[in-house]
Amino acid sequence: MSGAGAVGRPTTRGAVSLSVTGARIPERQREEIGMGTWGIGPFEDDTAADFAGDLDEAEPDEREKLVRRALLRTVEAQDSLDASEAVEAVAAAALIAAQCPNGEPVTTGFGPHEALPTFATDLRTLAAEALGRVLAAESELAELWDDTRDGPRWRRSVGHLREVLAPRTEPQEDALFEL
Numbered sequence: 001m002s003g004a005g006a007v008g009r010p011t012t013r014g015a016v017s018l019s020v021t022g023a024r025i026p027e028r029q030r031e032e033i034g035m036g037t038w039g040i041g042p043f044e045d046d047t048a049a050d051f052a053g054d055l056d057e058a059e060p061d062e063r064e065k066l067v068r069r070a071l072l073r074t075v076e077a078q079d080s081l082d083a084s085e086a087v088e089a090v091a092a093a094a095l096i097a098a099q100c101p102n103g104e105p106v107t108t109g110f111g112p113h114e115a116l117p118t119f120a121t122d123l124r125t126l127a128a129e130a131l132g133r134v135l136a137a138e139s140e141l142a143e144l145w146d147d148t149r150d151g152p153r154w155r156r157s158v159g160h161l162r163e164v165l166a167p168r169t170e171p172q173e174d175a176l177f178e179l
Contacts (some may be wrong), residue, residue: 038143041095041152042161043110047087052112064117067092071123074130079138080172086134086141090158093127097164100124104164131158 008113036046043049074081074089095112095118097103101110106112135142135158145151 013151021024026035039170040150042090042104042157043108046088047084047149048091049110051088052110053110055116056114060115060117063112063114064119064123067095068123068126071126071130072101074133075126077133081133081136081139081141083140086139089127089130089134091140093131095119096127097161098124100164102164102167103133105144126164128135131162131165134158135162 019057032045038044043052051066054064057068070085070088070092073085077085085090091111098105099119132137135155137143142155148154
């Protein structure tokens with residue numbers, strides 16, 4: 001499923017310009033992140049689209065396990081987190097966040113097409129933890145995005161997912177009862 005909906009076309013300089021669902025992606029922007037990435041969204045990357053394809057091809061009762069494994073690989077990664085593992089974790093977290101209050105549905109054509117299970121609530125915490133790891137200094141994906149002009153937008157996008165998964169609770173200022 002790699003590059004689903006993506007078509008490479010030669011440019012006048014001999015490089016390839018990528019067109020996705022009718023949109024032209026500037027060559028410079030693709031080079032900033034790497035081949036196969038066309039936006040900051042959780043499924044705007046070949047690796048994430050492949051992950052969605054894997055979910056679609058899996059038996060329905062195996063889909064939650066694939067999501068959990070992607071998150072666990074990220075949380076349990078030693079040393080530097082590989083960019084492809086981080087991309088899958090962001091995609092998995094977006095699917096879980098879509099089922100949370102204030103979550104946004106995954107509507108891109110590059111996301112899964114088959115029905116997903118209602119994810120276990122413990123995956124919210126795991127997904128938030130994985131996103132923290134994705135945003136950390138030892139993350140290859142964060143490092144790649146930080147070297148681009150869209151890095152701050154990407155960080156806000158991932159941070160928003162994390163907030164949906166594990167909303168901050170404000171400390172209670174009023175006493176519940178008098179002592």
